[in-house]
Amino acid sequence: MFNYNFRWNQALNSLPDMLQGALVTMEIAILSMVIGISVAIVLTLFRLSGNRILSAISATWVEIARNTPALFQIYMVHFGLGGFGVHLSPYLSLLIGIAFNNAGYLTENFRGALKAIPDTQTRAARSLGMSSIQAFQSVILPQMLRISFLPMTNQMVWAILMTSLGAVVAMNTDLYGVTSDLNARTFRTFELFAIAAVIFYVITKVITLSARLLAARLFRY
Amino acid sequence: MIEIENVRKSFGPLEVLKGINLTVAKGEVLTVIGGSGSGKSTLLTCINGLEPIDSGRILVDGIEVHARTTDLNKLRQKIGIVFQQWNAFPHLTVLENVMLAQVKVLKRSKAEAEAEAVRQLNHVGLGDKLKVYPSKLSGGQQQRMAIARALAMSPDYMLLDEVTSALDPQLVGEVLDTLRMLASEGMTMICVTHEMKFAREVSDRVAFFHKGVMAEIAPPEELFGAPKDPELQKFLAATH
Ligand SMILES: Nc1ncnc2c1ncn2[C@@H]1O[C@H](COP(=O)(O)OP(=O)(O)OP(=O)(O)O)[C@@H](O)[C@H]1O
Ligand SMILES: [Mg+2]
Numbered sequence: 002m003f004n005y006n007f008r009w010n011q012a013l014n015s016l017p018d019m020l021q022g023a024l025v026t027m028e029i030a031i032l033s034m035v036i037g038i039s040v041a042i043v044l045t046l047f048r049l050s051g052n053r054i055l056s057a058i059s060a061t062w063v064e065i066a067r068n069t070p071a072l073f074q075i076y077m078v079h080f081g082l083g084g085f086g087v088h089l090s091p092y093l094s095l096l097i098g099i100a101f102n103n104a105g106y107l108t109e110n111f112r113g114a115l116k117a118i119p120d121t122q123t124r125a126a127r128s129l130g131m132s133s134i135q136a137f138q139s140v141i142l143p144q145m146l147r148i149s150f151l152p153m154t155n156q157m158v159w160a161i162l163m164t165s166l167g168a169v170v171a172m173n174t175d176l177y178g179v180t181s182d183l184n185a186r187t188f189r190t191f192e193l194f195a196i197a198a199v200i201f202y203v204i205t206k207v208i209t210l211s212a213r214l215l216a217a218r219l220f221r222y
Numbered sequence: 223m224i225e226i227e228n229v230r231k232s233f234g235p236l237e238v239l240k241g242i243n244l245t246v247a248k249g250e251v252l253t254v255i256g257g258s259g260s261g262k263s264t265l266l267t268c269i270n271g272l273e274p275i276d277s278g279r280i281l282v283d284g285i286e287v288h289a290r291t292t293d294l295n296k297l298r299q300k301i302g303i304v305f306q307q308w309n310a311f312p313h314l315t316v317l318e319n320v321m322l323a324q325v326k327v328l329k330r331s332k333a334e335a336e337a338e339a340v341r342q343l344n345h346v347g348l349g350d351k352l353k354v355y356p357s358k359l360s361g362g363q364q365q366r367m368a369i370a371r372a373l374a375m376s377p378d379y380m381l382l383d384e385v386t387s388a389l390d391p392q393l394v395g396e397v398l399d400t401l402r403m404l405a406s407e408g409m410t411m412i413c414v415t416h417e418m419k420f421a422r423e424v425s426d427r428v429a430f431f432h433k434g435v436m437a438e439i440a441p442p443e444e445l446f447g448a449p450k451d452p453e454l455q456k457f458l459a460a461t462h
Contacts, residue, residue: 121308131295221355222357
């Protein structure tokens with residue numbers, strides 16, 4: 002009844018292709034973080050602006066990103082926008098979907114971080130003649146990013162893992178997509194997915210470890 | 223010159239400043255004393271426009287602080303203010319703390335700003351702490367850094383809000399020495415303080431605040447020697 006023969010050699014032959022996929026996965030994760038952090042900063046400013054409409058946009062974004070499955074978010078970017086005649090490639094759909102999710106979670110993290118910064122910091126900056134934008138940029142933002150550093154690292158790991166959701170938009174060049182294509186051709190299911198899992202694991206470990214090293218270098222206060 | 227004309231200010235139902243009239247001349251050192259909640263800090267934050275006022279007006283060198291057309295960022299360059307605590311930017315070194323606004327606001331070059339920062343930090347006795355982060359400084363050193371940071375903007379006025387009140391007694395002396403030095407250099411200052419000996423010694427005039435009213439203002443010999451206001455008499459009796 003249990004007659005699956007392990008054929009690691011054949012699966013390992015696919016390693017170069019899978020590593021190529023891993024690069025795409027990392028590229029998407031990194032870009033989605035860069036976009037996610039930038040958008041989250043803007044959404045945070047929206048919230049701080051005191052403008053009702055801007056605050057509502059920010060709040061809605063956070064609510065949707067955090068309370069619906071990431072898979073739906075990616076799906077909606079691809080097929081939802083497709084319904085309005087905006088046809089994005091699987092790569093772009095996946096990237097934007099993950100960036101959307103990142104931005105939502107990070108905005109919420111930034112909100113928490115801001116609470117930890119006493120408002121006397123802004124007062125001190127403003128009374129030195131800095132504009133509110135200068136005060137945010139030079140005094141508040143660096144402290145906010147520092148406090149959010151660990152959550153940002155977690156989100157980066159999550160972004161790596163979310164790339165596998167590209168399956169719903171027929172993404173086939175990332176690590177999951179490549180693995181799944183190879184599987185369809187060779188049926189070395191266990192070997193291929195075991196190797197993919199190890200690669201995912203190594204990537205996320207490297208991210209957490211290098212984040213820790215980076216934090217030690219960046220934050221000496 | 224700082225001219226305060228009939229200034230009123232409320233926080234919700236609580237009237238904190240009940241018609242303050244006060245003029246501080248160039249080069250004058252005014253100390254403000256009074257009980258907790260009497261409106262001393264509020265007055266300082268109104269002078270540099272951090273707090274709006276309800277009526278009256280405040281003029282700094284003839285410029286009305288709360289007028290719509292006033293460029294507050296520009297006006298604040300003239301007015302250094304040091305709060306009771308939490309002044310330091312924790313993510314910047316002592317040197318960077320003192321350089322930041324010089325570069326951002328006065329548009330000084332990095333080199334100019336650094337030279338000025340080093341000068342001011344030496345001035346307040348922190349010349350050996352340039353590369354240190356504020357968390358590694360004592361409270362007294364943090365306050366002196368905040369004073370240096372304000373001075374580096376070349377202000378015409380310094381507003382100091384109980385800069386020694388959060389400090390251990392042995393650290394109070396060093397900060398007061400810094401303020402004495404400033405006073406002797408002719409800086410125009412308004413110091414809110416609980417240090418009566420200091421007030422007596424450095425002030426040209428002392429103002430006593432009570433429940434949002436400036437109940438008495440006089441040169442120190444007079445105010446401490448022959449206080450007229452009954453509340454002031456009580457206050458002084460309690461602090462001795
Ligand atoms: N932002 C604010 N919102 C509401 N009430 C405030 C605010 N700031 C100050 N108050 C109130 O206004 C009153 C005057 O406060 P202020 O800080 O000016 O007093 P103070 O004379 O500086 O007292 P202390 O010696 O304790 O520092 C107090 O009752 C205080 O609770
Ligand atoms: Mg006060």
